[in-house]
Amino acid sequence: MTAALWALGGQGRYVWPAVGVMLALLAIEWIALGRRHRAALCEAALARDDGEGGA
Amino acid sequence: MSSLSLPPPLTWRYASPHAFYPLAGRIAGIAGQLAVALIAAGLYVGFVVAPTDAQQGEAYRILYVHVPAAWMAMVIYLAMAFWGGVGLVLNARLSFMMMQALAPTGALHALVCLWTGALWGRPTWGTWWVWDARLTSVLILLFLYVGFIALQSSIDDARRADRAGAVIALVGAVNVPIIYFSVQWWNTLHQGASISLRSAPTLAAPMLLGLGLCALGFWALAIAAVLKRLRCIVLERERGAEWVARLAGVTA
Amino acid sequence: MLRTLAWVIRRDLLLAFRRRADALGALCFFAIAVSLFPLGVGPEPALLRSLAPGILWVVALLASMLSLGRLFAHDFADGTLEQMLLSAEPLPLIVLGKAAAHWLVSGLPIVLLAPLLALLFGLPPDAIGVLVAGLLVGTPVLSLVGAIGAALTLGLRGGGVLLTLLVLPLCVPVLIFGAGAVGAQGSGVGAGAHLLLLGGLLLGAVALTPWASSAALRIALA
Numbered sequence: 001m002t003a004a005l006w007a008l009g010g011q012g013r014y015v016w017p018a019v020g021v022m023l024a025l026l027a028i029e030w031i032a033l034g035r036r037h038r039a040a041l042c043e044a045a046l047a048r049d050d051g052e053g054g055a
Numbered sequence: 056m057s058s059l060s061l062p063p064p065l066t067w068r069y070a071s072p073h074a075f076y077p078l079a080g081r082i083a084g085i086a087g088q089l090a091v092a093l094i095a096a097g098l099y100v101g102f103v104v105a106p107t108d109a110q111q112g113e114a115y116r117i118l119y120v121h122v123p124a125a126w127m128a129m130v131i132y133l134a135m136a137f138w139g140g141v142g143l144v145l146n147a148r149l150s151f152m153m154m155q156a157l158a159p160t161g162a163l164h165a166l167v168c169l170w171t172g173a174l175w176g177r178p179t180w181g182t183w184w185v186w187d188a189r190l191t192s193v194l195i196l197l198f199l200y201v202g203f204i205a206l207q208s209s210i211d212d213a214r215r216a217d218r219a220g221a222v223i224a225l226v227g228a229v230n231v232p233i234i235y236f237s238v239q240w241w242n243t244l245h246q247g248a249s250i251s252l253r254s255a256p257t258l259a260a261p262m263l264l265g266l267g268l269c270a271l272g273f274w275a276l277a278i279a280a281v282l283k284r285l286r287c288i289v290l291e292r293e294r295g296a297e298w299v300a301r302l303a304g305v306t307a
Numbered sequence: 308m309l310r311t312l313a314w315v316i317r318r319d320l321l322l323a324f325r326r327r328a329d330a331l332g333a334l335c336f337f338a339i340a341v342s343l344f345p346l347g348v349g350p351e352p353a354l355l356r357s358l359a360p361g362i363l364w365v366v367a368l369l370a371s372m373l374s375l376g377r378l379f380a381h382d383f384a385d386g387t388l389e390q391m392l393l394s395a396e397p398l399p400l401i402v403l404g405k406a407a408a409h410w411l412v413s414g415l416p417i418v419l420l421a422p423l424l425a426l427l428f429g430l431p432p433d434a435i436g437v438l439v440a441g442l443l444v445g446t447p448v449l450s451l452v453g454a455i456g457a458a459l460t461l462g463l464r465g466g467g468v469l470l471t472l473l474v475l476p477l478c479v480p481v482l483i484f485g486a487g488a489v490g491a492q493g494s495g496v497g498a499g500a501h502l503l504l505l506g507g508l509l510l511g512a513v514a515l516t517p518w519a520s521s522a523a524l525r526i527a528l529a
Contacts (some may be wrong), residue, residue, distance in 0.1 A: 015117055021170060230480075237504075
């Protein structure tokens with residue numbers, strides 16, 4: 001079964017890129033959002049230091 | 056005025072970005088973990104447990120990611136239009152921020168649907184692209200998403216960007232059924248194109264289970280990603296606020 | 308109410324007449340772009356005949372997009388648009404009038420030129436008839452839906468391309484039914500259903516799009 005899973009009757013070369021790219025895109029989205037979050041916090045800190053904004 | 060010291064009633068309590076921010080974080084965390092579990096389970100059932108299809112061989116397994124992506128792309132667009140409408144009616148910043156947060160995730164799911172659709176079409180029908188009703192509708196949906204994101208990013212004034220985005224999202228949402236119907240019509244009338252990704256294998260029970268698990272997993276993942284993005288947008292747009300400064304560790 | 312509509316249409320037609328070159332530009336684009344296709348795909352008659360409805364419809368779509376950017380821009384620049392927003396007349400009515408004038412200036416000439424260009428592709432006369440009928444009903448829809456896009460992108464940088472990006476997906480049903488009508492006629496099924504659906508789209512557009520365009524204008528000028 002394992003061998004069949006990897007080869008998938010020769011169609012593995014379609015199935016695995018499909019699933020793989022999908023998972024990669026979702027992971028990239030997740031990581032990018034994490035970085036954006038940290039960047040937003042830094043921006044907020046900088047803005048505060050610059051004296052922008054109020055309560 | 057003593058009424059100011061009472062917390063707002065539950066229905067409105069989370070309408071402010073400040074109040075919703077921590078709740079969004081908690082929901083996103085839970086949803087993210089659920090997503091990983093569900094998608095892992097769904098892929099396991101779909102790839103290991105479910106049998107091979109007689110007609111389409113192993114390539115049909117792509118439908119476990121293709122179909123949920125298509126559903127999510129459509130559902131997220133409707134949610135986007137819904138929050139845009141709510142924002143226009145209630146004039147609530149957070150609704151518009153939610154609408155903004157939904158768009159990139161929706162576009163991503165549409166893209167995944169098209170990519171997986173192409174990879175499904177190639178071994179099954181021999182071509183990289185099949186002009187079937189669903190793929191074509193998702194392609195147009197992707198264009199709607201791109202148009203929305205382009206419009207939002209080309210308007211500098213946040214208020215105008217919100218409201219303009221809401222209008223185009225609502226107009227698009229009204230159009231989506233019309234577009235889908237017309238694409239269906241177009242597809243069935245062109246006799247040559249008897250190919251359809253709809254002629255997927257009739258689903259046996261383990262296949263349905265895998266599909267259901269993947270679908271729920273995609274839902275959870277979308278919720279997690281959207282709420283995470285919402286938190287980023289809230290931080291960016293509420294930059295000058297006191298609570299954001301405290302969060303960033305800078306005291307007044 | 309009808310007086311307002313007539314006044315808006317008359318004013319826009321007068322202004323367009325003073326800038327004739329702008330109006331003719333879309334027509335010339337239509338003619339030139341349509342003529343490029345045989346150069347691209349080869350002169351084989353059967354191929355051209357089968358491609359003709361699609362090509363004519365798509366280029367008609369693009370040609371009427373060209374002049375949409377100017378729908379509100381001129382009035383916005385000289386302050387008339389603000390007066391329109393402030394006036395006692397309902398804004399959707401004014402928008403309807405402007406869209407109608409836009410169609411008369413950009414859409415109708417295309418409809419009138421289309422039969423001539425269809426001859427270049429060797430379409431038979433009954434197919435040409437269906438094509439013209441479809442364009443007659445469908446091009447106003449383009450103007451109406453385009454007005455929403457023009458209102459949303461008023462004054463924005465990258466306005467023209469953004470406008471096209473926003474409006475083209477919304478016009479896909481018109482394209483499908485319009486081009487499909489000619490195909491149905493050719494295959495003997497009859498174009499009645501397609502044309503009726505186009506008519507339905509037109510009525511829906513007349514009823515609904517002015518409200519969306521007015522909302523978009525108020526947002527743009529807020």
